[in-house]
Amino acid sequence: MSRKAPDPRSGSPMRLLHRLLHRLFLLACMLLAGCQPSPRLAALPAGSAVLAFGNSITFGTGAGPGEDYPRQLATRSGWRIYNAGIPGDSAESARERIGRMLQTTQPALVIVELGGNDFLSRRPEAAIKEDLRAIIGTIRQSGAQVVLLAVPRLSLIGAVTGKLPDARIYAELASEEKLPLVEGVLATILADANLKADPIHPNAEGYRKMATGVAEQLSRLGLLGKP
Numbered sequence: 001m002s003r004k005a006p007d008p009r010s011g012s013p014m015r016l017l018h019r020l021l022h023r024l025f026l027l028a029c030m031l032l033a034g035c036q037p038s039p040r041l042a043a044l045p046a047g048s049a050v051l052a053f054g055n056s057i058t059f060g061t062g063a064g065p066g067e068d069y070p071r072q073l074a075t076r077s078g079w080r081i082y083n084a085g086i087p088g089d090s091a092e093s094a095r096e097r098i099g100r101m102l103q104t105t106q107p108a109l110v111i112v113e114l115g116g117n118d119f120l121s122r123r124p125e126a127a128i129k130e131d132l133r134a135i136i137g138t139i140r141q142s143g144a145q146v147v148l149l150a151v152p153r154l155s156l157i158g159a160v161t162g163k164l165p166d167a168r169i170y171a172e173l174a175s176e177e178k179l180p181l182v183e184g185v186l187a188t189i190l191a192d193a194n195l196k197a198d199p200i201h202p203n204a205e206g207y208r209k210m211a212t213g214v215a216e217q218l219s220r221l222g223l224l225g226k227p
Contacts, residue, residue: 046078054113058085062197063204072211090117091131102142110139113149129169147180152187164191180221185213
C-alpha cells in the first residue's frame with residue numbers, strides 16, 4: 001500500500017505565519033479580558049448600611065473587642081457596618097445564612113470574605129467558587145452591591161518565602177461576574193509574621209492594616225471618599 005505524500009503546503013512559511021498570527025490574536029484577547037478594570041460602583045454616603053459577611057477574619061479573631069476590620073472600616077467611612085463574621089464558617093455553610101442576614105440588615109453593600117476554611121478543609125476550588133457565586137447571586141437579588149475580598153490559600157511554600165498570592169478563583173469569579181475585587185490585602189498581611197496573632201489570623205495591627213487596605217481599594221472603586 002502506498003503512503004499518501006504529505007501536503008507540501010502544511011509547513012509553508014505563509015501557513016506558519018498565519019498560525020502564529022492567530023495564536024498571537026488569541027493571546028491578546030486573553031490578556032485584554034484578564035486586565036479589565038474593576039467596575040466602578042455608586043458612592044455610598046455616611047450612614048449607609050454595610051454588611052461585612054465572612055468567617056473568623058471578619059469576626060476579628062486574634063484581636064480585642066473593637067479591633068476587627070469592619071469596626072475600623074466603619075470609623076473611616078462613616079458607614080453603619082454590621083459584622084456578620086462567624087469563626088469557622090465556610091462558603092458552603094454561609095450560603096444558608098446570607099438570606100437571613102440580608103433581611104435583617106437591609107444593606108446597601110456587602111463585603112464578602114470567605115473561602116479560607118474551605119481551603120483548610122481541602123474542598124475542591126471549583127466547589128468553593130460555585131458557593132461564592134451563589135452567595136453573590138443572592139446578594140444581587142436583594143438589590144445590594146457586592147464586593148469580593150480575595151483570600152490566599154495558605155501553603156508551606158508561602159510560609160517559607162513570605163509571599164502568599166490570592167487564590168485564583170477570586171479573580172476568575174470577579175471577571176466572570178463583572179464583580180469588584182479587593183485584591184492582595186489579606187494575602188500581604190498573612191505573609192507577615194509581625195501582623196499575625198497565629199498562622200491564620202491577623203493581630204490588632206494586622207486588622208488595622210486590613211481596614212486601611214480595604215478602604216483604599218473601595219475608594220478606587222468609587223464607593224468611598226479618600227480614606
